[in-house]
Amino acid sequence: MSTTEWDDVYAGLAHMVLREDFPELPAKYVALAIDRSSRKTHRSPLLELLDVEDLNGTFTLKTATELVARVTKVPFIDLSNPRVETDVAPIQQGGLELFAGRECIPVAFEGRQYLVAVTVSRGLNTVIKRGYAETDKPELALGYLPEVLARIERVRNEFVLTGDQTDEPQAEAAADPVIDRGNVQRVAVEDTGNVAFVRDTIEKAAGQGASDLHLSLDESGRLIIRMRIDGVVRQMVSQNAGNGRKLIQSAMSHANMDIGTQNEPQSTKFEHVTADGRRLDVRSEMLPARTGPKITWRLLDSVNSIMRIDEMGLAAPTAETLKREMGKASGMVITTGPTGSGKSTTMYALLQERTGSGEEIITIEDPIEYKLAGITQVQVDPKSRRGVKWHNAIKSALRSDPDVILIGEMRDPDTAQTGVQAAMTGHLVLSTLHTTSALGVFARLLDLGVEPFLAGDQVRIAIGQRLVRRIHRDCARTEHLDARTIELLEAAGIKDVTEAPAPGGCDLCARTGYKGRSALMELLVVNSAIQDAVRFGGGSELAIREASNEDNYIPFSVDAKRLITEGITSPSEVLPLLTSVDGGIWRPGGEDVTALVPVEDTKAS
Template sequence: MTQLPGFSLKNWQNQAQQSHEELRAQAREPVQDGEAILFTDDVLSLTTAVEDISSGGAGLVLRDEVCAIRENVTLTLTIQSGHQRMTRQAVVRWVRVSGPETRLGIQYIDHICLSPDSHRLDIESVRIDPSCALRIPASIAVRRKLLPFLAMDGVVHVATGSLINAGLTNAVERLVKSPVRLWDVDKSALDKVIHEVYGNALTVKALPVAGAASNDAVDLGDKLLYAAYIRQASDIHIDPGFNGARIRFRVDGQLENYDVVKHGAYTELASRLKVMANLDIAEKRLPQDGRFSHQFVRGGRRVDIRVATLPTKYGERITMRLLALQTGALTLDRLGFIGEHQRIIESFLRRTQGMMILTGPTGSGKTTTLYAAIRMLLESRDLNVITIEDPIEYEIEGVAQCEVDPTSNKVDFAKALRSILRHDPDVVMLGEIRDQETANIAIKAALTGHMVLGTLHTNSAAATVTRLIDMGVEPYLVAAALRLAVAQRLLRRLCKHCRIPRPLTEQEALILGRANLTGARIYDPTGCVYCGNRGYAGRIGLYELLELRADWARDVAQGRGEAQLVENMREAGMHGLIDDAIDKMITGETSFHEVLQVVSSW
């Protein structure tokens, strides 16, 4: 084996211990013409390396035998395609070689990037457009490791694990019948995503193509549900009108058009969805509610789908809410709790009794925050946690979850809560405190050694006190039990890959009531392949926390209520929802346009 001048195996072994993050940072350096960069998962020795580019036999062979590369080294690269072979010199700046995968004693490299026009992409962070994925047959996508994921400005963006060159680009353009931009991705990650897109529990022919004409109600329903799932929609709206039924998805709180189906196809689709939700298909004059579950991807998340129908002039309007039952990595910091807010809520969760109420409008993420709090409790100590929900939105291992039935009088929140208190709970979570009976039972539970977590519909944290008193709870009981009230909203989170900086104008600063912020750097959305050309990717929470201190609790007990609490919070310098929104705008988490929604509605 040829050893590089000045090379030390011991030094290399020490250098090989550096973190993957550092290597990835190096990998993002721009590729200059005439250079080659080799990507793999592990840092091991490099001997002879070969990569198969396609089943056609194209390959890239490193002829120089080296033990390791940490400095600029010139290698002779032999590129072979069919019967043609050419040799060129290239400078390799750094190398990572895959570990256990060997074939006939040859260690394979995950990817060799020769083209200066190549673009590295984290395919697992990209939002896949399901209608774009079917621009190539599933069999070719799986065999050739190609995945079209977005059509934008007349260009189809395609992820590939193969060597990007003019030949591949031309072949893919012929395949999709459109100009393409190829993105270099990790092979193992691409395999996983391709499996999720094309290896779905649905048949390949049932994958969604927007605008496709289909009289098969089963096929059309499956297409619709799968498209919503892939786009990470929270709701599906099917609204019949004069010219057909318009289908829209709610993604990150915003409605997006998906398709329009003809009346005949819509009628069949409505019947299919009602059958799945166990509704009466003959009843079209009364509203109905139902549900069903579906596992879209083998080994993936199971989704609970709530279906509601409403009779309208042109037919039944159908709304479906998609609830991914697994919690994933729900943590307080991922939800937007930082700094003092995180300290306050974590301080409450170290208690053994007391009440925490989350407030906000429907769809503001209150239940998600409660689940994150429960996960934190379970990670810190062994507890008996019981929840009462309508519906169960996430499944949490180790938690007894009870679902109430609002359509009958057999199990409601108050009856379930009375029963739960006989099961020796440490923590009780109430999906919603709706009436005086439930509120009084919850307050008394918080005063008798239990931690109670619940939600209300109010506009601010201080209004929680007023709401509980209006429901019939005595002020002194509210003061004794309530320890923390959290008001929250959701704003769209800027895509970190395409946001662009600019200064805050004087007029914008005045609108926010923060003239001192004129000229501060903020960010605007643009749109890219990672966010599906939206400019936003996901949502982030805004929070206002009211920690009921002893003197403030006395004010509540004496009937001073909400107005006094607001004054106390202002004097203490506590941040409100608008303050938190502005902070997240300045840090680049969200945009001025999103913050303006909070300011305008306050």
């Protein structure tokens, strides 16, 4: 167990002791707290106490919390107990952010009301005053930090809260002391009111791993906030009607938008620094909707989220092939998939194989999604009259002595043909195409005007990619598959699978059973048979499929079977993706489901 983990839970205890909140604590505990404070460190005195007692790491964070409860004579509530129910009424009265800001949650257990907090401090008086009636006070209790935070997120995801959060309460909340945890300095936000709420909303979305944050107004003018986590949109919190339009205006102003122009789309970007020091690049879009401005923020951790191939969780043969092909001097590596399928993440993981090798690397993107030291990154702006255009940037890059060029997307004939010429003249080119699979790469290049012999000769590998949600293993279960699911898996090319992981659901995964996402990947390595299929067969998916074999082609179905059998994801995650790739639609449930229904037949009906 790391010191950081201990500090994250108990860094406020020394301050608590020195304020004489608990004078009954053992003398050596107080002495340790004073000693640590005099050395101006934030290490928990409880950790020092455990060191003195020489407990040899036998305590977990949770049992240590129980120890604190016994020492301080405060009840400990085990929030993993399903009989401990969340008391929603105080949250509806005071607003969820009142409780979340002080890391506490109201519960009911065995006929009594408790306010479960990470540390008991005077700041909880504000929570009780605003969340409870005068005659309905709770008993204070300690809880295990991850379980407290999980309960808060469970409420956030399962309930639409309409607590009256006006400017004055927000200002009061921002003024309250905030516990400093470990080495991270958490400073109270200087801004108050709506601006503080906007910043706090971004902070919470980033903390939960959201990729997108949506702000909109309903018919009554109430602000509706949703965030996309692991590819699924969840409602976060709903503000009262009277403040919704002010909050939207504050959000527009925070995103450097013109709040006086709400009848036409706006695109901006800004930076948000999180409490733990991460710098997020936020791409902001405003769409004029019928009920008022609709704002979407794409949250990009452009530095910390860059992975290497070995960190992507790929099958060993796939990872080895990608590394081998990235070691070649020239040619094209093309990644395909719909928007939001992780193409940029994969391209930068591939690019990492060449950074630090004494080569000149240039990326041409719109926008630049990841910041990588030691390379040249160019932002194109095709919409601006004076902005850098794709094909001009590629031509200029070719005159800049590059070894490797990354082209964000080949979306038009000029870009595609210039990219192929770059590969033909001895450069390694990485790019993306919007096709349904790796097998469709050549047909798409030919549609963009690339000559068949050039497409066949220059493309080295084609990658197809989707993202699937990862099973949360802490609450996962194994189920025996029914005959219908086995039939669907076999129709999608996955055979000999009779049991699979299934989502459970706990507070730590917001009761979804999933946490995080993994790549579902298809890989095509171009050989002479593929080249002939492109030159003489028109590059159609059928021709490429017939020219492929298990030595040079790993289909989606093979990787899907691996993800299921290794317990990474469930059949319900992969089946819709597989059948859509292969020209069919999978419909879970319903008496009309007897086979995979071709897309054309579905449209006709």
